[in-house]
Amino acid sequence: MNKTTIIERLKSLLDEKVSIAWNAMQAAQASANEESKSSAGDKYETGRAMAQNERDRYAQQYEILRQERLQLERQELAAHYERVEFGSLIETSEGWFLIAISVGIIPVDTEKVVVISPGSPIGSQLLGKRIGEHFQFRGKSCSIIRIE
Incomplete structure (x- = not known):
């Protein structure tokens, strides 16, 4: 991605x-x-x-x-983040998320990315998390695989 x-x-x-x-x-x-x-x-x-x-x-x-x-x-978009913050592209067990502005799902190549604001319910859960940490999404426990 x-x-x-x-x-x-x-x-x-x-x-x-x-x-x-x-x-x-x-x-x-x-x-x-x-x-x-x-x-x-x-x-x-x-x-x-x-x-x-x-x-x-x-x-x-x-x-x-x-x-x-x-x-x-x-926004300076760093190549790699230690923790989830504004500008982070996050690969999770449930798919890709980008913390930026509230747009929703956008198709990119063959994948879909959920573009959310830091203030959204899922965005606020993800902020500050590191690789390997878990969060709740749609009633399921999900893990963070990668942060870019």
């Missing part, structure tokens, strides 16, 4: 999500602007407020995704 390939894949996925959120935010802003031109009275106020709320949701989503992307860029 190549950690650099996984990180590049994550960056690409985030770039796509950032672009989608940006475009949705722009479309919602355009819709809000159109509402202000089209009608008058309470109907206008309600429509404009709804469009503005939608724009704000997309703006918040955009900012979260942008910050996650920056976090991946700034």
Whole structure:
């Protein structure tokens, strides 16, 4: 498993999500602007407020995704870790995990990697563990085989 390939894949996925959120935010802003031109009275106020709320949701989503992307860029990803920490790629008896940002399962070559944040339930269990130590996942005791 190549950690650099996984990180590049994550960056690409985030770039796509950032672009989608940006475009949705722009479309919602355009819709809000159109509402202000089209009608008058309470109907206008309600429509404009709804469009503005939608724009704000997309703006918040955009900012979260942008910050996650920056976090991946700034993180020095060591080749080898003694203990599990942010940036660790962990081979376990149940598969591969990457402690980074909360993305979920991503396919890499013929394997799947579960990309989780350090604050997730499984991420917080894994943090600080060493090779050979155990943790609970889906009701099973799992062991850490390798940390990269």
